[in-house]
Amino acid sequence: MNEKDKEIDWDKLLDLMDGNRTGESLTEEELAMLAAAKEMQSRLGAEKFPEEEGWQSFVQARDRRQDRRFTLVKLAAAAILVLAIGAALWTFLPRQHTPQLANEMPVGKVRLKLSNGHEITLGGDTQVIQNNGIAAIKAGQSSLVYDAGADRAVVTAMDTLEVPRGLQFTLRLADSTRVWLNAGSRLIYPAAFNGPSREVYVQGEAYFDVAADIERPFLVHTGKVTMKVLGTAFNVNTYGPGIQTTLSSGKLLVTAGQEHTILAPDEQAVYNDKNGSLQKRTVEARVFTAWMEGDLFFEDATLLDITGYLARNYDYVFVFEDPTLEKISFTLDMRRPAVLQDVLNQISHSMGNLRFRVEGKTVHIMKRQ
Template sequence: MNKEELAAFAANRELRAALAAPDFNEETGWEAFRKAHAHRRRRPALRLWLAAAAVLILAAGAAVWLLQAPGTRNPVLADSAPRQGVELRMADGRVVEPGKVSGTIRQQSGALIHSGSQGLKYTADTRQEYCSGKDTLLVPNGLPFRVQLADGSKIWLNAGSRLIYPQVFDGPEREVLLEGEAYFDVAQRSGQPFIVRSRGVTMTVLGTTFNVNTYTSSVVTTLCTGKLRVSAAQQQMVLLPDEQLDYNPGGGFGKREVDTRDFTAWKDGDLYFDGEELEAITKSLSRYYDYEFVFAGPDMRKLRFTLDMPRPAKLQVVLDHLKSSRQDLHFRIDGRTVYIEAVHQ
C-alpha cells in the first residue's frame, strides 16, 4: 500500500476501536471522521498547488538568468559622453571651460576672446597697449576643438592635444607650441613668419595649410597648400603640396607623396580609414570618444577595415558599422572599456 492507503487503513482501525468503546459519542465521532477525510482529500490538491507554484518560481528564475546570461541580456552601449571638457588656461591665471562659457572675455594683454560652441576667436583690442602673455588650450579625448588666433590664423585641434600660443602677436615671429595633432590654416603676414614647434621640430610658414601629428614618437607633417620649411637636428627640408615628412629622432627625415585627405579628414568631422588595421583605428576612436580598447587576441589587431563617414556623436554607431562587415566580431562594453572579442560560429 502507498502512504495514503496506509493512512486510511490506520484511520479505519482507530474508528473501529472507538466504536467498540462504551463511551463512544456518535455525533462527535462522525464529525471527526468527516474532517479527517476532507483534510486527506485536500492534501493532493494542496500538493498540486505547491508544485505549480514551484514551477512558476523556477520559470521566473530561469527567465532572470537568461536575461543576465552573456549574449542574451540587453547589451551595454558605448554611448557615454567624454569625461572632461576643453580647458583654457590664461596667462593671468584664470581657467575657463569654453564649452560652459559663452560671450567675450577681456584679457590684460589687450586681447578679446569670443567663446562659443564652435570654438574660440581672439581679436586684438586696439584701445590698449599690448603686453606679452601666452594662453594654453587643453583639448581632452573626445572633443576636437577650433581656435582662431589674433592674427586670423585658424587652428583645428584634434582630441588629446595641447596648444600654447601668444594672446596677441607683437614680436618678429608668430610662434606656437603643439602637442598632439592640429590642422593649421595660417594667415599671411609679411615680415612675421608663423612657426610651429613640436618635440624638437620647427615648421616655418608664410601662408599655407598643413597638418601636424605628434601622437607617436614621430612628428608627421602633411602639407596641403603652400610651402613649408621643416628643420630638426641640423637637418632641413622643404615640403610641397601633397607631400608628407616624417621625422623620427632616431632615424631622421623621411618624405613621401600622400593623399592628404587620409590625414586631414578628422578636421572636417569625418572618420576616414582606408584599409587600416583595427588596432590603428581603435587608437583614433579612443581619442575621439574617450574609450579604451582591449583585444582578446593578437590576430584581431590586424583585421583591416575601410570606413568613410561623418563622425557620429556616439561610439556605438561606429562599432555597429564595423560589426556589420565582420559578423565574427563582437564588442563588449564595460564602463568606458570596449573588449574586442571573436564570435565562434
C-alpha cells in the same frame, strides 16, 4: 487538540444541547458542530446510530470546514513555492543579456588657462572671458575667438587651450589664423602677436590655416620639430612615436635639428624620435586632414591604428582578445557619428569575421564564432 477546536466554545454548545441557553450567536464553526451533534443525538435516540460510526461522523462534520481552509492554505503554500522556485531560477540559471552598446558620450571638458593663471571651463553658453587692451576673448560651445586689442606691446606670457579625449575644438587666434584641435591635444600661444614673429606650441594633433603676413612668419613648435610658414594650411600629428607634418596648400619649411625639408601640397615630413631623421614622402593629404572636416577616413589602415584613433576621439579603451586581429587592414570612409557604436557597426558590416563586446568604456575585439 486541533487549533480550530480551540476556537469553539464547547461549554456553550453543551448548554445549547441541554436547553440551558437560547438565542446565542454562534460562529460558523460552532453552527456546524451543533448541527452534527443534534444529528447524532437524534440517531442515538432512534437506536439507529452505532457509537463508533457516530463519533466518526461527528469528527468528519467538525473538520469539514477546517479541511476547506487547510486546502486553501495548501494552495497558497504551493503558489509561494512556485514563486520561490521561479525566483531561484531567475537568479541562478543563465539568461540572455541585452548586449551593451558603445553609446556613452565623453565626460571631459575643454579648459583654457590664461597667462595670469586663471582657468576656465569651456563648452557651454557663449561667454566673454577677457576684454582688455591686449585682446578680447569670446568662447562658444565648440570654439574660441581672440581679437587683438589696441595695445601693441609685445606679449610674452602664454595662454593654454587643452582639449580632452573624445572632443574637438576650434580656435581663431588674434592674427585671424584658424586652428582645429583634435581630441587629446594642447595648444600654447600668446593672446596677441605684436613681435617680429608669430609662435605657438602644439601637442597632439592640430590643423592650421595660417593667415598670410609676409612680415611676421608663423612658427609652430612641437618637440624637436619647427614648422615655418608665411601663409599655408597643414596638419601636425604628434600622437605616434614620431611627428608627422602634412601640407594641404601653400609651402612649408620643416626643420628638425640640422635637417630641414620644404613641403609642397600632398607631401608629408616624418620625424623619427629614435634616430633623429627627417623624411619626406608623397601622401594623399585628405587621409590626414579628414578629421577636421568631420570625416573618418582610413585608407588601407590596420585595425590597431584605427582603434587607436577611435579610442582618443570617443574616449574608449580597446582590447584585442586575439592579437592577430591588430594587423587586419581595411579602408573606412564615413561621416564622424556622435557615438562610437555607429562606427563599430560599420566595421562589423565591412569585416564579417569581427565581433565587438562592450563593457562600460572598454571594447573587446574578437573573432566571430
